[in-house]
Amino acid sequence: MHIPDGYLSPTTCATLYAASTPFWYTALKRVREKLSTRLVPLLSVCAAFSFVIMMFNVPLPGGTTGHAVGMGVTTIVLGPWASMLAISVALLIQAIFFGDGGITTFGANCFNMAIVGSLVSYFVYTTVSGRSGITSPRRVFAAALAGYIAINVAALCAGIEFGIQPIFFHDATGSPLYAPYSLGIAVPAMMLGHLTFAGLAECIISGGVIAWLQHSNVALLKATMPTDDLALGGGWRLTRPFWIGLAALMIATPLGLLAAGTAWGEWGPDDFEKPEVRQEMAAASNQIAPPEKVPSGMERLASTWTAPFPDYAPSFLKSASLGYILSAMMGIGLVIVVGLFGERVIRLGKPEVKPNMAS
Numbered sequence: 554m555h556i557p558d559g560y561l562s563p564t565t566c567a568t569l570y571a572a573s574t575p576f577w578y579t580a581l582k583r584v585r586e587k588l589s590t591r592l593v594p595l596l597s598v599c600a601a602f603s604f605v606i607m608m609f610n611v612p613l614p615g616g617t618t619g620h621a622v623g624m625g626v627t628t629i630v631l632g633p634w635a636s637m638l639a640i641s642v643a644l645l646i647q648a649i650f651f652g653d654g655g656i657t658t659f660g661a662n663c664f665n666m667a668i669v670g671s672l673v674s675y676f677v678y679t680t681v682s683g684r685s686g687i688t689s690p691r692r693v694f695a696a697a698l699a700g701y702i703a704i705n706v707a708a709l710c711a712g713i714e715f716g717i718q719p720i721f722f723h724d725a726t727g728s729p730l731y732a733p734y735s736l737g738i739a740v741p742a743m744m745l746g747h748l749t750f751a752g753l754a755e756c757i758i759s760g761g762v763i764a765w766l767q768h769s770n771v772a773l774l775k776a777t778m779p780t781d782d783l784a785l786g787g788g789w790r791l792t793r794p795f796w797i798g799l800a801a802l803m804i805a806t807p808l809g810l811l812a813a814g815t816a817w818g819e820w821g822p823d824d825f826e827k828p829e830v831r832q833e834m835a836a837a838s839n840q841i842a843p844p845e846k847v848p849s850g851m852e853r854l855a856s857t858w859t860a861p862f863p864d865y866a867p868s869f870l871k872s873a874s875l876g877y878i879l880s881a882m883m884g885i886g887l888v889i890v891v892g893l894f895g896e897r898v899i900r901l902g903k904p905e906v907k908p909n910m911a912s
Contacts, residue, residue, distance in 0.1 A: 554622070554711045554743075555607075555647065556662055557672040557819055558655030559851035560732040561714060564723040569714070570660030576668045577641065580634040588907025595773070597892030598792045598799065599627040600639040604646060604884045605802045607653075608865065608877065610812040611754055613746030615837035618812045620751060622707070624670035625678070625759030628835065630766075632776040633675040640667035651880060658664045660911030661714055665707040675777065687771055693764045700759030701752045705744065708751075712736075714741035715818050722850065730850030732818065738838050742817050770794050803881040808873035822847040822855045843886050 561569075563678040584596070610618040628636040642662045647653040653661045681695035716736030718727035732739070766773050772791060815824075817837050824830040825847040834843045865880035866873060 554619075554665055554708060555654035555816070555819060555820070556642075556658040556711060556714065558667075559822065559848075559853070560656045560718070560818060560857035561656075562657050562718060562731050562850065563657070563724075563854075565714060565718070565731075566657045566660060569658075569664045572658045573668060574681075575662045576637055577736075578662075583634040584638060586690075586729045589742075590607040593892055596631060596635055596639050596895070597888055598795045599623075599631055599636070600642040600892070601605060601799055602795065603627055603640050604643040604771055605799060605806065606758065607643070607647070607861045608806045608881060609754075609802075609809040610816075610906075611750050612812045612814065613750050613817075615742070615745065615817070616814045616833050617817045617837045618814050619746045619754075619816055620809070621700075621755040621758050622666050622704055623758065624703050624707070625674045625755060626665060626762045627695055628671045628674035628699070628765060629696055629759075630676055630773050631691045633671040633774075634666055634672070636668045636671040636808040637663075640671065642891055643884075645897055646884055646891075648860075649858075650860055650862055650883065651865050652863035653865070655854075656858040657854055664678065665710045665714075670703045670707045670846070673706045675797065677702050679777060679779075682777075687774055687778055688767045693760050693767070693819075694755050694776075696763035697739065697756045697760030701756035704755040705747050705752050705890060708743045708747035709740065711818070712740035715743070715847040726786050728844060731848055732851070734838055734841065738841055739818070742838055746758060746817065751900035766857050791824045799885065803878060803885065806877045810873055810877060822852045846851055851854060854895075 605800060606623040607620050610620050613619045622640070622641060625634065630636075632676040644662050645652055645659065646668060648656055648662070650657050678692075678695045682689070682692045683696055685691040693744050703739065713733065713736065714740035715732040719735050722730045724730060734742070770791070773795070814833060815830075820830060820834060824834070825843055825845075831843060835841060836837035862868075862876075862880060862883070866876045867879055870876040870879065
C-alpha cells in the first residue's frame, strides 16, 4: 500500500494531503495535552514496530507481495490519535530514506494506513472488546479482528485512489496519465491480497502481540481501556520488552526478501518496458496488459525524490540480507532520534513547576 510517486495525480495528492492535515493537527494537539514525556518512548517503539513489520513481505495471489502494517497493535497500545503520528513517522522515514512510498503521495499513504487504519482499528477493537477485562481472551480476538478489518479498509482506500486515476486524469487520446488500471481492476487486485495473506498476517500479529502483552506487560494495554487514557507513564523502562522483541524482528528482516515479486501498484516507470514485469502486471490485474508506454504523468512525477537507500539496499553493501538488516537498524535509529527530539520539545513546552516557597 506504499503508493509511489507518479501513480496519483497532483490533484489527488493535494486533496489527500488536505484531508490528512486536520487529523495530524488534532493528533498533535491531543498528544501534547495527554502524552507526558514518559510516554514518548512508547510512541517511538510503536513507530519502530510499524517500520520493521512493514519490511516483512508475504507472497500474494497473482505473483505480487504485501505486508502487515502494525496498525492494530499501534492503535491498541497508543490509542488512535498517537497511533496516527507513530505510523506517519514510520511512513515518512520509509519515503525519505528508503524510497518506500512517494513524497507526493505521502499524504495518501498516511491517510490510508495511519489515519483510516488507526480509526478503524480503534472502532473495531473497542466495539468488540466492550468492557471486558484487560487480560480477557475477548480482547485478543478483538485485536485480531481490528487488525484484519483495518488493513482491508486501508487497502480499499488505496484501490479506489488507484482506480479513479484513469477516469479523471487522461490525455486527449484517453491514455491514462498516472495509475493505468480502472476501478474494476484496481480494487479487486488490492483486495484479493489483503483479504487473504496480508490481512491474515495483520490479524495474527495484532492478536499475537496483544496476547503477549497481556502476560508480559499489561500496562501497555491501558490506553484503550474504557477507564484509562494516555496518561500512564513508565518511560523507556516500560517499553524494554518491546525493544527486545524489535531487536529480534530486526535480525529476522531478511525473511522479507523471500517473497518474490513487486507489490501491486508499486512498479517503476522502467518496469513498463520489461517483458517479464509486464507479464507480472497483467497476471496480477485480471490478465489486462498495462499500457505499452509508461504514462507520461507517472514518468514525470516518479523522479520527484531519489532516496539515498532505495529498496532497503544500501549501495555500499553487496549482501541483500545484510543491507536489509542495516536498513532496519537505520530506520529504528531514526525513529529513536525523532522520539528524543519530540520528548525534548514536549519537555520544553511544559511549564516548569516551581517549589512552594511559602513559609
